Amino acid sequence: MEHRKIGVIGAGSWGTTLAxxxxxxGHAVTLWAYEPEVASDMAQSRVNSVFLPGITLSPSLSFTSSLQEAATGKDLLLFVVPTQVLRGVINTLLPLLSPETLIVSASKGIENTTLLLVSQIYAELLPSEMYRRFAVLSGPSFAREVAQEMPTAVVAAAEEAESCRQVQKIFSTPFFRVYTNSDVVxxxxxxxxxxxxxxAAGISDGLGFGSNTRAALVTRGLTEITRLGRRMGAIPGTFSGLAGMGDLVLTCTGDLSRNRSVGIALGKGKRLSEILGEMRMVAEGVKTTESTYHLAARLGVSMPITEAVYRILHEDKPAREAVIELMTRDLKAEDL
Structure with missing residues (x-):
């Protein structure tokens, strides 16, 4: 196997795990952390005590808080930074990027200010030749379980088939299986x-509702995602796969889900500001709810669960009242 020079931009739990x-x-990997103290601590202890405690990192992994050091001369750059700061990071790095560098994104979200998907941000900022080879990596993958080498399957998506195959080959291991897909959106x-x-699933659990409620939310939630996807030109079958149903089931049911944890706390009556103040890691769903709500409104797509979560998060609507409104909407046929 050919070994590559790789820079990983973002040392949260997922960036650290993938690095x-x-x-x-056997790849030569440099992991960039925004916080110099995090990079220094990892270099000395070989543990990311802030975002991935208890996991000993590879002795060959290098650490830096210099974007220039992380990005210069790399065959592949993997971006794992929160969506809402991504644009600034890319703009800073653009002068340092080689046209031959393969850009891969493992960030998940929709930009608040523009309502753009992550891939659309890259399409706007990268030179066209670089974007043509751009790829995304997604799927049901809690960082800690991957770090513990528990069998996991994800998907790499790109417009160019060769980029997909490269990412698949570079990232696949006996416990981390990568499938390919052409449906980036x-x-x-x-x-x-x-x-x-x-x-939403966490709110349901926090309110004390049971498995019936969670199953309904997962199933109707998938319908909402698919509905928006169709409107944006996605392939509906993608949502039956790893990046759709797979990731949805994991995040709605797993105890390691930060977004489900936020929902549970909301369901138990905590205020959002209080919940977020207690979290060091980012729960992308809070910002993504706002983006998705406005994107659905712009495109005329009905997403009642998303709307209910938006009202709870951003308009202080009581969670139990939102559930009652969802359940008592006009009766209709099941659209799939």
Whole structure:
């Protein structure tokens, strides 16, 4: 296997995990952390004690808080930064990028200010030749379980088939299986909006509702994601796959889900500001709810669960009242 020079931009739990996975495969990996103290601590202890405590990182993994060091001379750059700061990071890096560098995104979200998907931000900022080879990586993958080498399957999506195959080959291990997909929009929408539905599932759990309620939310949530996907040109079948149903089920039911945890706390009566103040890691679904709500309104797509979560998060609507409104809407046929 050909070993690559790789920069990973973002040292949260997922960025750290993927950097470690790639380093253990023998690639020369430099992991960039925004916080200099996090980079320094990882270099000394070989543990990301802030975002991935208890996991010993590969001895060959390098760390830096310099974007220039992380990005210069790399065959592949993997971006794993929160969606709402992504534009600024790309703009800073643009002068440092080589046209031959393969750009891969593992961020999940929709930009608040523009309502653009992550891939659309890259399309706007990258030179066309670089964007043509751009790829995204998504799917049901809690960072801690991947770091513990538990069998996991994800999907790489790109417009160019060769980019997909490269990402598949570079990232696949005996415990981390990568499938390919040509539907970038569908893969991204599934990865972003599942976090919104996971907050809804958490609210349901926090209110003390049971498995029936969660199953309804997951199923009707998938319908909403698919409905928006169709409107945006995605392939409907994508939402039955790893980046759709797979990631949705994981995030709505797993105890490691940050977005579900936010929902549980809301369902138990905590205020959003209080919940977020107690979290070091980003729960992307809070911002993505706002983006999705406005994007659906712009495109004329009905997304009642997303709307209910938006009202709870951003208009202080009581959670139980929102559930009652969802259940007592006009009766209709099941649209799939």
């Amino acid at each position: 470690d996975l790639l380093a253990k495969k 569908g893969v991204e929408l599934g990865g972003a909006i599942k976090n919104v539905i996971a907050i």
